[in-house]
Amino acid sequence: MVARQGKIKQTLWVLFVPSLSPLRKPFLLWHKDLKTHKMLAIDPAKKLSFNRSISNGDLVIVYERHDNMKAITVSEASVLQNRFGVFKHSDWIGKPFGSKVFSNKGGFVYLLAPTAELWTLVLSHRTQILYIADISFVVMYLEIVPGCLVLESGTGSGSLTTSLARAVAPTGHVYTFDFHEQRAGSARDDFERTGLSSLVTVGVRDIQGEGFPDEFTGMADAVFLDLPQPWLTIPSAAKMLKQDGTLCSFSPCIEQVQRSSEVLRTSFTDIRTFEVLLRTYEVREEKLQNIQGNGDGFNGSLPCKRKQCSDGGNVITSPISSVVARPCGEARGHTGYLTFARLKCLL
Amino acid sequence: MTPLALKYSTLRVEGRAAAWEYPNLCCRREREREREAKMCGRSRVTWEGCSVLLDINDGDRLVFARLSPAAKLKIGNKNCSLQPLIGRAFGTLFQVETAPEGPFLSPAQVNPEELRDAEVNAESRDNRAxxxxxxxxxxxxxxxxxxxxxxxxxxxxxxxLIANSATFEKKTSFSQEKYRLKKQKKYAPKVLMRRPAARSICEAYFKKYPSKIGFLRVDTLSLLLSMANVSSNFDVLVVDMVGGLLTGAVAERLGGTGFVCNSYFGQAPYSMDIVRIFNLSDEIFKRILRSPISDLLTQNESPEQILKHDACNVESQSNDQISASASMEELSHSSENGISDLGADITEPAIEVRKAPKAGERAQKEIINSWKENGFSSLIIAAPELDTWTLVRDLLPLLANSAPFAIYHQYLQPLATCMHNLQLGKMAIGLQITEPWLREYQVLPSRTHPCMQMSAFGGYILSGTKICST
Known part of the structure; x- marks a missing residue:
């Protein structure tokens, strides 16, 4: 990565300059970037395929376990060190994505191509982030499709932004704003790393205080708000939206929802609030003890199963294994409320 | 009498004004459509031949209709032409008005909303009397x-009715509001013209005919698309036994890039009627291809085999034509028995079967070979009637390495078995079975609570990432 010394102060005109401008990155490096594997196949030639192998400069997700992953940019001379040993990046180059690779001690990890979902699991948390259930629902409910122009505030750690970018690609654009300059800078670095810079522009602006920039008036297909006082921004959001455009506000507290909904009523319709959660399941093969005899009079509560042998009518006495599933004991109980609305059609 | 007569004339003037405006709107529409051509034909304004979702009285009745000057819809006991809906913005609310020529639909103002907090707290009336x-x-x-x-x-x-109700004034403001709403639904029905998109189509079917889409709830559908990483330029393999909802939703996300390969077992493709309800541009329709799974599974052929295959292709193409015309019939038939109308009481078929855009042409050899060579970028299965494990076992090798997949089922056990077998076979990692939970809230001043009714179940998803076989 090129260290961006002397960060350009983000002024509004920057919003319309492609962020991969040669001014900001040496052309050679920019050219190289086009060849390396990033998150989206904006160019169809770069999509995932049997023949696509890992090369120097690619972003890979190193998978140890479903709850332990890490994003790494492959660099020939580097190594990855973890509890399984030392992995040389040079061993990875030329291997297909999805390969199992080994350390000096024989430990292994998998190398995966990055996706928005995997990125959400590995990104560095600079703020609280949105997870897959909320993200998926937001994208679908805001009716975001390729070509849309989407406004977002705040950017936070860019978890939702990454999925928004995927949804508007290849022709749309996401303009995302955060009032925290350093955070915006880190997000910008992340979007370059994931190859989304041509789809996302990060602006530094206090949207709650100043509203969205006037340049976007009547241009947005969708607006997403994740702000402490979203009701302050709703009038500005209404101004930015196209006719029948959609808005979503994410708030952890019901009081925020209450105030937002009251303000929404003046220029929005179809105002609906949802909560979406996921329950995950554990699957395992259990050896279930069989009960001997024909079970007459047996009234126990032990897990029991009986099965007829195929060769006769005898009752099997050895344990029977079967695949069983149950919900995981712990789950996220609350993330936030999602309030959706649609700009009223004026006659 | 006089004020009413006066109202007549203003109504007629309004009607004429709309007609005058119309060519203008047409131009605007054309321009708009051109400008938004890149956005999968996502015009803000309707056009002749456009598919719309008509939401009557706040979801009481949902009708998918294709707009044409001749199309009519019965609302209450009145037959209304859908002509006034052409060239109007999506999201416009209409009301049934009467004119000497008969009832017609006219754009209506959305009612400014209701009660203040203060009023609610000051409430002293109750229903004891x-x-x-x-x-x-x-x-x-x-x-x-x-x-x-x-x-x-x-x-x-x-x-x-309110003025002549002896009890209206004695009601609490909440029940006054309810009374007004009830009467409004009956005497002044409102028709909201919605854009048919994956969201609204899924919600409409889930509400009225969930079995036709395999009980696939909108949040579940959204998760399938995310988990399978559906993004531009991807070639997505789908097994869609949910009426085409999944195929349409994927195509909408691809926006005219990549391909959706709608695959099927045997000779007859599964119904894809719902795809027609989406307003997909021709560019997007062209990206929906069909292929029997057997064609995808056969090895790349020697020249002789290709020759033989070609002969088959001719035959199957004529088969395709037959099935295409059959599905046309099916649609017109289904609109008669009310599938297009997701309410109950339609008498006039609202969907006119006109020349529907071509979707789901059979995938040609070249593209099939390229899929075999490169692998699909992701896989989504919503096939409640097929055995999940054998299906996944056969289809997974068609995926590029590191490609994600998402499998929907309304029962848990087939997914659990499939997940277990995938683990044993070391075919995939990041395996997870999830069940989404969705709760809607009523948010009103001093009356915020979860909705009294909710969907208790939206299905299960098995997701994961394919890894290289060793």
Missing amino acids: LLDNNTAQSLTGEDIETMRRQGARGNEIVEA
């Missing part, structure tokens, strides 16, 4: 009929 003895309303059915004949608007009838 209300008696349900059917004498509160002094207006008779005949009175209302007379008003109608004299050309009274729906809202005027509602006001008259």
Whole structure:
């Protein structure tokens, strides 16, 4: 990565300059970037395929376990060190994505191509982030499709932004704003790393205080708000939206929802609030003890199963294994409320 | 009498004004469509031949219709032409108005909303004195009929009903609001013209005909698309036994890039009727291809085999034509028995079968070979009627390495078995079975709580990432 010394102060005109401008990155490096594997196949030639192998400069997700992953940019001379040993990046180059690779001690990890979902699991948390259930629902409910122009505030750690970018690609654009300059800078670095810079522009602006920039008036297909006082921004959001455009506000507290909904009523319709959660399941093969005899009079509560042998009518006495599933004991109980609305059609 | 007559003339002027405006709107529409051509034909304004979702009385009745000057829809006991809906913005609310020529749909203003917090807290009325003895309303059915004949608007009838209700003033403001809403639905039905998109189509089917989409709820559908990483330029393999909802939703996300390969077992493709309801541009329709799974599984052929295959292809193409015309019939038939109308009481088929855009042409050899060579970028299965494990076992090798997949099922066990087998076979990692949970809230001043009714179940998803076989 090129260290961006002397960060350009983000002024509004920057919003319309492609962020991969040669001014900001040496052309050679920019050219190289086009060849390396990033998150989206904006160019169809770069999509995932049997023949696509890992090369120097690619972003890979190193998978140890479903709850332990890490994003790494492959660099020939580097190594990855973890509890399984030392992995040389040079061993990875030329291997297909999805390969199992080994350390000096024989430990292994998998190398995966990055996706928005995997990125959400590995990104560095600079703020609280949105997870897959909320993200998926937001994208679908805001009716975001390729070509849309989407406004977002705040950017936070860019978890939702990454999925928004995927949804508007290849022709749309996401303009995302955060009032925290350093955070915006880190997000910008992340979007370059994931190859989304041509789809996302990060602006530094206090949207709650100043509203969205006037340049976007009547241009947005969708607006997403994740702000402490979203009701302050709703009038500005209404101004930015196209006719029948959609808005979503994410708030952890019901009081925020209450105030937002009251303000929404003046220029929005179809105002609906949802909560979406996921329950995950554990699957395992259990050896279930069989009960001997024909079970007459047996009234126990032990897990029991009986099965007829195929060769006769005898009752099997050895344990029977079967695949069983149950919900995981712990789950996220609350993330936030999602309030959706649609700009009223004026006659 | 005089004020009513006056109202007539203004109505007619309004009607004419709309007609005058129309060519103008057409131009605007054309421009808009051109400008938004890149956005999968996501025009803000409707056009002739456009598919719309008509939401009557806040979801009481949902009708998918294709707009044409001849199309008619029965609302209450009135038959209304859908002509006035052409060239209007999606999201426009219409109301049934009466004119000498008959009832017609006219754009209506959205009602400014209701109660203030203060009013609610100051509420002192209650229902202790209300008696349900059917004498509160002094207006008779005949009175209302007379008003109608004299050309009274729906809202005027509602006001008259309120004015003649002996108990209205004694009701709490909440129940006054409920009363007004109930009367409005009956005497002044509202029709909201919605854009048919994956969200609204899924919600409409889930509400009225969930079995036709395999009980796939909108949040579950959204998760399938995310988990399978559906993004531009991807070649997505789908097994869609949910009426084409999944295929349409994927195509919408691809926006005219990449391909959706709608695959099927045996000779007959699964129904894809719902795809037609989406307003997908031709560019997007062209990206939906069909292929029997057997064609995808065979090895790349020697020249001789290709020759043989070609002969088959000719045959199957004629088969395709047959099945295409069959599905046309099916659609017109289905609109008769009310699939297009997701309410209950339609008499006139709202969907006119006109030349539907081509979707789901059979995938040609070249593209199939390229899929075999490169692998699909992701896989989504919603096939409640097929054995999940054998299906996944056969289809997974068609995926590029590191490609994600998502499998929907309304039962847990087939997914659990499949997940277990994938683990044993070391075919995939990041395996997870999830069940989404969705709760809607009523948010009103001093009356916020979860909705009284909710969907208790939206299905299960098995997701994971394919890894290289060693």
